[in-house]
């Protein structure tokens with residue numbers, strides 16, 4: 001049964017949930033990686049990048065959408081991993097778990113094609129400092145687009161949509177997860193804010209048509225509307241590939257301000273997040289108190305992934 005959203009009860013104050021250490025400031029890294037058709041190379045390359053940014057002090061690392069495979073419906077079934085089986089059936093997944101444990105960092109592992117039974121998903125795994133799987137988000141909104149002469153792409157030709165929002169408690173705060181096209185849906189970000197997220201991470205691969213139009217706009221809107229941090233991470237642009245990524249990974253603060261961004265080439269950002277900004281901005285401009293819940297409400301169906 002749908003449960004009505006009650007802003008005054010649902011909004012969790014911007015403090016880390018007990019019993020986690022109350023870390024307010026930490027360094028986040030966005031790894032805008034080049035991606036090739038060589039899966040082994042992609043895994044080694046991602047591992048090196050994570051080691052590099054962790055060496056620069058990053059406690060939370062984000063990777064791009066589909067970082068171990070070309071972004072194509074032909075590739076998804078070939079590069080897909082069986083995450084539930086793990087081990088040799090999931091080398092990208094295993095590498096992320098191992099590196100999170102050995103470096104003692106939190107990883108939002110971009111996304112990879114996942115095989116589960118006879119279905120394929122676009123899946124983001126979140127790992128804690130001990131290498132354990134904290135959350136698994138299967139892209140909820142598949143990217144089906146048809147702009148003749150510009151771009152036609154239908155993820156739904158091969159992929160199945162996930163069925164649950166995903167919010168995860170980590171050593172670096174409460175994090176909501178979306179994958180790329182999920183960012184277009186404000187209700188998802190609102191739901192995460194209502195459940196006390198400090199940060200929403202969107203591993204993404206916007207493309208050359210919608211990227212210049214809405215990529216920055218959507219990130220800043222999600223952050224400003226919900227007064228929290230938004231971090232995105234894209235693959236680097238490869239003009240020779242069948243799907244050309246826009247790049248421009250970004251970290252946005254709770255007033256919609258761009259804290260850091262890349263161009264379209266391979267790049268790593270290591271930047272500080274200060275969660276006290278959430279509290280400050282919400283007291284400067286108390287949107288939650290001003291919200292007219294008597295006129296409109298978000299209905300929360302209470303089916304978030306929990307791990």
Ligand SMILES: NC(=O)CCC(=O)C(=O)O
Pocket residue numbers: 065142143179180181182184204205206207210211
């Ligand atoms: N990979 C994606 O989901 C791309 C989303 C996108 O470009 C959009 O406009 O939405």
